[in-house]
Amino acid sequence: MAVHRTCDGMQRRDFLRVGVLGTSAVTLANYLQWSQAAEATGAKAKSAIFINLAGGPTHLDTFDMKPNSPSEYRGEFNPIQTNIPGIEISEHLPKLAQSMDKFVILRGITHSLAAHELGSQYVNTGNRPIPSLEFPGYGAVISKELGGPEELPANVAIPNTAQKTGYLGVRYAALSTGSTPKAGQPYSVRGVSLGGGLTVTEVERRQNLLSDLDQTFRAVEKDSQLLDGLDRFSEQAHTIITSRRARDAFNTALESPSFAEQFGDTPFGQSCLLASRLVESGVRFVTIQNGGWDTHNDGWTRLKNNLLPPLDAGLSALLNGLHQKGLLESTAVFVTGEFGRTPKINTQRVGRDHYARAMFMLMAGGGVKPGRVIGASDEKGLGPVGDGHSPDDVAASFYHNLGIDPKKEYQTNIGRPVMIVRDGNVIPELFA
Template sequence: MSLNITCDGVRRRDFLKVGVLGATGLTFGSFLRMSHGAPQVPGAKAKAAIFINLPGGPTHMDTFDLKPNAPDTHRGEFKPIQTKVSGIEICEHLPLLASTMDKFTILRGVSHSIAAHQLGSEYVNTGNRPLPSLEFPGFAAVASKELGGPRDLPNSVAIPNSAQKAGYLGVQYSPLNTGKTPVQGQSFNVRGIALGNGLTIEDVEKRQGLLKQLDTAFAGYEKNSQLLEGLDRFSQQAYEMITSPRARAAFDISKEKPEVSEKFGKSGFGQSCLLATRLVESGVRFVTISTGGWDTHNDNWNRLKTNLLPPIDQGLSSLLTALSDRGLLETTTVYVTGEFGRTPKINKTAGRDHYPRAMFQLMAGGGIKGGQVLGASDDKGEFPADGKGYSPDNIAASFYHTLGIDHTKEYHTSSGRPVMIVREGQIIPELFA
């Protein structure tokens, strides 16, 4: 019997088999895992996630995947140092992260083929290769839809903003963007949550009553509008957050003891990590932190050691330690990535250029085993040592798994098109304890 392949790459015989399995109670996701021989992995442990985005593309060769024996054309200026875990070395300008190596996993040899900032960012922020015909939802939108959260807190917060989009899920699953980063020791006011300019709770109550009257008058216009549905949700939740002491307190980093705040440092990134800790502790399900400047086409080593690495070292190590100390690391997944790595070969302006063929990512918490390195790049840092490496799809599938989200689950676009959350990904069993 001939086998016909659909445009999605599914053979007709397999499609019929999926139908039979569905009748017996097995899902399409279960069938995919069975057909690929995927091993079982430990169940989800995370209730929340912190996604740290490093836009611009950080170099793997000068951070978490140094090659001290590579030729001068590739090696770079920094030396490796030993971490807390025997046999694992990282950059000398990351001493605090070296001391907390037992709390996170380094993924080396992560590889894809998109060297453009926007498209590469879309790939690593969704786990799906971009398509011109479809805008995939980012991690935050999927987590918001699947995990929900308390009514008086936003499901998802982005500090100061996020490259992730709600995509075909609709604006109601977009994050609350703070629009700025917090400052050490100062109360952090977020538009839409903090009361200002003499506004009182009574004023808000009156305005909410008026909005309810308007909603009743214009309800008929909302039935088929995804945008209006999202805006209505935002309006209701904004009211609940404004009148919630818990929500306002969650954003107020000035309530932290000075000795705690100082550990995170004075940088915007460090204080964003402190804010993320408070938000997760308060019940927010998903927090995104973005800190850019990693597009180091020139003056790479000076920019790294002076401006870029110190805040990451202090902020991220303090985040992992604080989550651990507060009993939150096991139930909070931390995921750190840029959109790609940078060229192993040094360019003529003492920099490195876009390079998606080899990069690093970091993961921690949520049942992920700390103190390990998974994968490897070759001796020049040019390609995955095994020729394949880890794809953003597989890492996304693993990330969702920590949160108890089945990455093979299907959603439907506004036109009714069925789309899996991550179309090509498989869970990486080695990540988990």
């Protein structure tokens, strides 16, 4: 089990221990107990893939390079031309450079929360954290608004997620895969595939038992948020576990070798392959957790050897693969970390430190008009040119791309009205 620990002690595991209950991600049994499909609404994109670059990726060494800045800011990498004239990105992202016509770079995104936990909460919800309320992540909102097929979960995390369900309740939590696929090998998620000698007859016996338990729980407490959705658990659990559609949706080995090859054999690349397969099967929202971006020390070595090549291969394959399957126009893709990194190099540790005043985000798919850069940071990457855009604005745009009104109000369990995105506004240039 790979573990990424950021400098403030946050652990970012490549998977969660199966059976552990949390509000960020759950196993199939817990997920199904609390899941309840919502009515679908009209949308520009019908599904979404959110890629969380946990740890805070540097903007100046990736998608917002400053080759003409002083040496103490510039870094060790050189820019290369993309397939869109006038747009340059890092030399260690050559495949994404040739896929620039599939996505948009947002530069000069700005906020002030340069701590991992707070920054992560911010970019995973589109709302600046406050002590009095826990906001729901994108997956919970999209699950509530768009629902999903009966045989499949609406919200899947590969291998886990930093997103929580907040005031919407755990019925909208992600189903965590708990692991990532391995190239060329059949892949299954515990509880989705019938393994360990489990038979359909045994599943049906358990289904009847759970039906009895459902009635008992409902008699004890009718209004509990934890018990909401139990009336559908037995039927949906049986449907998913015995559904070939569900098992096949998670099995990346069923992809053609020619299609799968472009994703490579890294955990991130294989996660991107699984995400593309899931949205093709009808899953509404997929999170890919990709950690290790907290590059205080030996930053450029880690970037060029460990971090950028898998991102380059996996993300370019995801965008191109969705396009090849005719899914890019119906799938909103959003890539972000929790902040950027200091423009001025930390020479003692040969890296960059936390920095929230300027960062990049990437968007693609749906109604997003690709092949462009929106926004800018100043000549040293210290902050945005002009007012810039906040994570709230990007979140509002993400929801807008899915046909969800970011200003729609929900009621918390104490009757408090809260907008999906409290302070953000849609960025019109993304769709112009």
